[in-house]
Amino acid sequence: ELLHQLTEGSLDELIHDMRPLPPRPAAEGEFLPPAPVPHIVIGREIANALNVSVGERIRVISPLLETTTPFGVALPKSQDFRVAGIFLSKMYELDSRYAYVPLTSARRFLELGAHDVSGLQVRVDDPDRSDTVGALAASVLSRGERKFAAVDWKAKNRTLFAALKLERVVAFVVLFLIVFVASFSIVNTLTMSVIERAKEIAILKAMGAPDVGVMKVFLVQGLVVGGVGTLLGAGVALAGAFALTRFRLPIPNDVYYIDTLPVHVGVWDIVAVVLAALVIVWDFAVWPALKGARLRPVEGLRD
Structure with missing residues (x-):
């Protein structure tokens, strides 16, 4: 679906970022090679607000995570991404707030485990029954110690x-x-x-x-x-x-x-x-x- 909404760029860079990089041990006294800049696909409104186009860099800041500078100052964690594409969903909320990055890059930036995710988005065959399916999924997933919440598109846009x-x-x-x-x-x-x-x-x-x-x-x-x-x-x-x-x-x-x-x-x-x-x-x-x-x-x- 994201592929059909792209107006600029492509998803090839995101697919390339998902491939694991081969390990390269550094020899004694050798500088480590610069880490490759991950790619990101942003909405059109975000691109207009930042005045960026495909191929340019943007910095993503997470207010939930902190990093310490060499001077001991705690700052919000940030990372540079290269714009691989711009999508247009024709929904202002999506185009002004959402961006797509490879799952490996998101885990690395948010300091998650190799198999951790913060949420899943699924599509049901009948959109009118999304509330019923969401309630059933939440009840099934919450049987253990960890509790899960399910929000369908009706509740999200109430x-x-x-x-x-x-x-x-x-x-x-x-x-x-x-x-x-x-x-x-x-x-x-x-x-x-x-x-x-x-x-x-x-x-x-x-x-x-x-x-x-x-x-x-x-x-x-x-x-x-x-x-x-x-x-x-x-x-x-x-x-x-x-x-x-x-x-x-x-x-x-x-x-x-x-x-x-x-x-x-x-x-x-x-x-x-x-x-x-x-x-x-x-x-x-x-x-x-x-x-x-x-x-x-x-x-x-x-x-």
Whole structure:
């Protein structure tokens, strides 16, 4: 996966660093050969912040470890690495905080044993079940004396998903208010229709038309007006969404950290919006329909 995210450099140097170096004993009075500089792959944001490119050196400092200078001063341990590549994952948190080095170089820098690791990252077949797999792995690994913790991608990005969920709720509320306000125009249209057709309603009722029949006429009229508007709106929205998916609307990469506007068309979301709009239109059409059904023939003919 890292190979596909590389924008500059390659992983050949990292693979070369993983090979053990042959021992070379120094003869008496001979200077030891300089240790080779290990390689590192950094994110694009780190490269931009440090203003470095492939082939240049950077110094990695560990605040958890200390080293003593010849003057007896304790300083955080540091080591030079040569940039072998720059990756772009299109996630700001990864590109600004993560770097990759060979496991042997990391163990040597962090003063770990030959077989020690501080963590493992695994991928599951079903990402939606990562929390279940993580809890099961933690329970199995913690049966001994040492305790282990497992953090899945949902828990790690809980704040982001909470914000996205709140954004969806707010968007649904705004959409509901838009449909709610638009429904008043249907009420006004049906009310004016009842007033303008008062004589026709009176004649129909004088000829024996039941109140339920008159009410159905205006309910059907309200559903036709609302249904046509809803279907036209859904059609235009779908056409716009598919156009954005087809032509990839570009957006500023330095602001949103993505190149194009992502668009996802959810079938069930569209169905829910259409049904909700029709239900609201039906509810708002009831009052004008009742007003027309309750109109007395004498009042309609007199007016």
